[in-house]
Amino acid sequence: MGELTEKQKAQALKTAQSLSKDKLHDMYTKMNHVRAFEDKVAYFFSRGMVHGTTHLYSGEEATAIGALANLDDDDLMTSTHRGHGHTIGKGIDLKKMMAELLGKETGYCRGKGGSMHIADLTRGNLGANGIVGGGIPIATGAGITLKLRNEGRVVVCFFGDGALNEGTFHESVNLASIWDLPVIYICENNQYGMSFSAKKSMNVDDLSVRAKAYGIPGVTVDGNDIFAVYEAVKKAKKHALKTGPYFIVSETYRFMGHSKSDANKYRSKEEIAEWKDRDPIPRMRAILVETGQFTDSELDAIEEQCKQDIEEAVKFAENSADPSVDSILDDVFAPSN
C-alpha cells in the first residue's frame, strides 16, 4: 500500500538522479525541518505553552518542498493557514519563525501575526493566511506584477481542497487565464476541509478537471511523492512563463487533526494508518538510498541535524523578549512619502 508503483518509482529514481547532491540534501533537510518543526509545535500546544491555535502540515511535506524546489528566491508564493511547510520550503530563518509562534519581538511579524500570518517579503513569501481561499486573489495579483515586469518569475499559490469552493478560486483562476498570468495554482487535496471530506463537498473525483472550465492545463499528482510533485511543478513553471496559469492537484493527507482541537470524529483510524504508510519522508529516503546518492548514515545525520536546528530555534525563541506593549500601535499604516 505504502509503496510507489513501479512506474512511479522508475520516474522518481530518474528525477533524483537528475538533481545534484546539494539540491537533494537541501530538499531532504527541508522535509525533515518541517516534520521536526511540527512535532515541536504539537508538543507546545499539547502542553498549553502557546496560545491560539495552529494547523500542522505533517504528512504533506512533499507537496510544499517538491513544488518550491523549483523556485528561485525572487519567485513569489502565497500560503495558507496550514503554512509552516510552505514557509520552510520557500526558505526561512527557523529561529525567527519559531519566535513568531511564541509571539516574540524577534519573530517574523514581531509577535503580531503568529502561526497563521508568517510572511517573509524578502524571500518572496507573501504570507500565510487565516482566510480560506484568501491567498488566491493575492497570488493572482502578484502574477500581474510579474507579467508587467516580464522578468521570468512565477508565483506559486497554495490552497486546500476546501478553498476550491470559495468564490475567490473561480474569480481568480479565470482572471489569470484570460490574462495569461504566470501563476501555478496548487491545490493540496488532503482529503478534508476541516471535517468535511472532499468527496462530500464536491461531486467530482478528480479535482483537476476544474482546470478545463478555465481553459488551462490541470493535472493530479501523488502529493506524497516529492519527485512527482517536483516534476509536475517543473513543467508547470515552464508553461506559466511561456503561456499562462497551470492547475495542479496534489493528493495528500494530514496526519494530525485539523487544528489544536480535533477529535477526528469524521475519519477512521484505519484511514489515517493507511496514509501514514505513505509517509513522504521515508519514501524520499528510500529513493535517495536506492540511487546510491546518499548512504543511510548520511540521511540519519541530516535527520538528527534537523532536530537540533529546531531545538536551536526554540532556544532562540524562548530567550527572546516579548514585544513591548508600546509597540501596539505601530505599523497600521506605512509612512507617507
Next chain:
Amino acid sequence: MREITYAEAIREAMSEEMRRDESVFFFGEDIGIYGGAFGVSVGMIDEFGAERVRDTPISEAAIIGAAAGAAVSGSRPIAEIQFSDFISIGMDQLGNQAAKMRYMFGGHAEVPMVVRAPAGSGTGAAAQHSQSQEAWYCHIPGLKVVIPSTPYDAKGLLKTSIRDNNPVVFLEQKLLYRKKGEVPEEEYTIPLGKADIKREGSDLTIVTWGRMVSMVLEVADALKDQFSIEVLDPRTLVPLDRDAIVTSAKKTGHVLVVHEAVQTGGYGGEIVATVADSEAFYYLDAPIKRLGGLDIPIPYNPELERNAVPTPEKIEQAIRDLMA
C-alpha cells in the same frame, strides 16, 4: 435554577425552534458530526438528521446568500458562519440582498433568517479571527443585530431571532461559550429592542455589551464603595432601546460606553449620539465618554492582544476620569 453554558443555551434555542417549526433548518461549515468549531451544535445532527442540519462546503457567500434565498421562499434558515470575520465574504448577499429585499420589493417580501457567528478577541487567533464588527451590520438598514452577554439572554434572544421575519445577525462571544449561567427549563423568549439593566446604580451609567458586560460588572463591584454604577446592556443594537439609555442617563448624569470593537466608527458613537441629542443632555454632569478597542487589527502576542481592547484597568481609569 439550573445552570447551563452559553453554548448549550444556543443549542437549546436552535433545537427547540427546530422541534417547534418544521420550516427551520440549520446549515454551515462543520456543524454536523464535528459539532461546530466551538462545539455549539454537538449532537444536533443526531436528532434532526443531515437534511435539517447541513454541513456546507467552505463557501460563505453561498451560505449567506442561500439563507436569504431559502428565507424568501418560505424556509426559516439558521446559517452559521464559523468566525464572524468571514461574514465579510458573504457581505454582498447580506447587505445588498437579504437586508434590502423587503424594502426594494415594496414590502412584498419577508426574509426570516439568522446568521449566527462568533465574534471577539482573547483566544490568540490574531487579526483575521478575532474581530468585533457589529458596527458594519448596524450600518445597513434592514438588518437586526443581536449580541447576548449571558446564557439566559442568548437563549431567549435567539428564539426570538429565529421567529423574527427579518434577517438577524446574531453575534456570539467566543470567550463566553463555556461560561455558565442560570437558564430556566421552561420556555421563554426575550423581545428584540429591550435593554437589560445588569446592575442598578445612581452615579454613572455604563452602556456595554457582549463579553465586556461581565468585565464592566466586575469593575463596578470592585468600585462599589466609591461609585454607584448602573450597567446597561442593550442586548440588541438594532433595534436599539434608546428610551432605556436616555432614562438611565437622566438618572445618573454620567455616561460611559464600553465596547470591544475598534473605537473609531464603533457603535459607541451611536450610543453617545443617542444621549447627546435627547433631553438627557441637560442632565449630564460631564462629557460622555467612550472606551473602545484600539484602532488596530488584533495582535497575536497575548499581552498585546489583551491591551488591544478594554481591560479592567482601562475601564477603571475611564470611570475615574469621567467622575473626576
